[in-house]
Amino acid sequence: MLDMIPFMTGTGDIPPLYNLYAVVVHLDTLNASFSGHYVSYVKDLQGNWFRIDDTEVQPVLVNQVMSEGAYILFYT
Numbered sequence: 329m330l331d332m333i334p335f336m337t338g339t340g341d342i343p344p345l346y347n348l349y350a351v352v353v354h355l356d357t358l359n360a361s362f363s364g365h366y367v368s369y370v371k372d373l374q375g376n377w378f379r380i381d382d383t384e385v386q387p388v389l390v391n392q393v394m395s396e397g398a399y400i401l402f403y404t
């Protein structure tokens with residue numbers, strides 16, 4: 329959960345709370361953003377996480393998702 333309240337004024341009726349639902353990870357061998365491979369982790373409606381790598385989809389634990397070096401985070 330991402331809580332933006334400390335960074336906002338006049339939040340209104342709905343608190344600015346966001347849930348993480350996807351992560352893009354850049355895998356590289358040269359430590360450079362211009363080369364490498366991207367994989368994504370996506371959470372389904374039941375809260376299960378999956379690793380998506382091209383055409384391969386594997387269930388993973390949330391601990392694996394949180395231990396990766398995130399490149400892009402997606403929130404709802």
